[in-house]
Amino acid sequence: MGGTDAADTEPLIEVAGVEKVFTVRRKVGRLRRARHQVRAVDGLTFQVPRGEMVGYIGPNGAGKSTTIKMLTGILTPSGGRLRVAGIDPSRERTRLARRIGVVFGQRTTLWWDLPLKDSYELVRRMYRVPAGAFRTNLDRCVELLDLAPLLDVPVRQLSLGQRMRGDIAAALLHDPEVLYLDEPTIGLDVISKAKVRAFLHEVNAERGTTVLLTTHDLTDIEQLCRRVMVIDHGRLVFDGDLAGLRAAADGERLLVVDLAAELPPIEGVPGARTIKVDGPRQWLAFPAADSAAPLVTAVAARYPLVDLSVREPDVETLIAELYAGGGAARVAPGGATRPAP
Numbered sequence: 001m002g003g004t005d006a007a008d009t010e011p012l013i014e015v016a017g018v019e020k021v022f023t024v025r026r027k028v029g030r031l032r033r034a035r036h037q038v039r040a041v042d043g044l045t046f047q048v049p050r051g052e053m054v055g056y057i058g059p060n061g062a063g064k065s066t067t068i069k070m071l072t073g074i075l076t077p078s079g080g081r082l083r084v085a086g087i088d089p090s091r092e093r094t095r096l097a098r099r100i101g102v103v104f105g106q107r108t109t110l111w112w113d114l115p116l117k118d119s120y121e122l123v124r125r126m127y128r129v130p131a132g133a134f135r136t137n138l139d140r141c142v143e144l145l146d147l148a149p150l151l152d153v154p155v156r157q158l159s160l161g162q163r164m165r166g167d168i169a170a171a172l173l174h175d176p177e178v179l180y181l182d183e184p185t186i187g188l189d190v191i192s193k194a195k196v197r198a199f200l201h202e203v204n205a206e207r208g209t210t211v212l213l214t215t216h217d218l219t220d221i222e223q224l225c226r227r228v229m230v231i232d233h234g235r236l237v238f239d240g241d242l243a244g245l246r247a248a249a250d251g252e253r254l255l256v257v258d259l260a261a262e263l264p265p266i267e268g269v270p271g272a273r274t275i276k277v278d279g280p281r282q283w284l285a286f287p288a289a290d291s292a293a294p295l296v297t298a299v300a301a302r303y304p305l306v307d308l309s310v311r312e313p314d315v316e317t318l319i320a321e322l323y324a325g326g327g328a329a330r331v332a333p334g335g336a337t338r339p340a341p
């Protein structure tokens, strides 16, 4: 492996001041249509070194998919500079295609009416994958993603989780250096998610494939990525590790308790406040850095406790808190500035 276009010391992905503006036509009144500009990506700067696995998160409409589409060459940036393995994606999309793999969780890149294995055969021809490498890669994917029983099934008959595993395999058959995953676990059940995560971890660790992963599931990030980038309104608002994100967001965790009866909101638990009551279930927020154990003891001492769980804040909550709190100091140098509140 290794590129011919860029020295191995150079970042594999380079994004510098990249912008993407869409012009959309909106109906104004009954007959008139007005042009309107959407800044989907607004001065984005980051670099990803070879071999890294980076989480790319943010609320709906933040600009994640637009970024990935620019990194594959599907979309041309309106401004700024973009390089993947030394290649300008939109100018040399075909040359880049041999070196990257893409999975869009929301839609398949497989041939709907063909059995999975025929789709793979087409991928092999499209990328002119040498027979030996193809066999090795396919065997590995089939084994790790449990694809054997699915190879003869037409793609349209696959369940969402089966199709997603099929898509991920298709993206890796030509040994890409970079893998972009846009919500690869969306809609999957717990077991499928675990399978996909284990596979991605293995691909990154064994082959050194550089991975950029978009997700709304914080567990994906926790289990796979040391580094996480947060985008909102087209700008990078955080670039660092997950612990740093929690700290920047000054996040809270939730202790969810089920009591034996419907009771008034729990009071007098030091370091926690009750934020929601729904029948016998109550939610207590406490600082993310604190241990939940003393809270549980305090609740159990005075209330009829039946069951409990501790929940991490989800990505959206973290981001909302990142805005509300002073997270700006955590934005990486060279990253986009935080928009004015």
Ligand SMILES: Nc1ncnc2c1ncn2[C@@H]1O[C@H](COP(=O)(O)OP(=O)(O)OP(=O)(O)O)[C@@H](O)[C@H]1O
Binding pocket: 022, 023, 024, 038, 039, 040, 058, 059, 060, 061, 062, 063, 064, 065, 066, 067
């Ligand atoms: N082809 C397009 N034409 C016009 N506007 C677009 C187009 N594609 C995206 N947008 C707009 O750009 C913004 C960013 O969209 P994008 O799909 O990148 O968000 P996202 O972060 O992937 O969101 P989600 O989490 O919902 O997938 C949104 O406001 C969206 O409406």
Ligand SMILES: [Mg+2]
Binding pocket: 064, 065, 066, 182
């Ligand atoms: Mg998206």
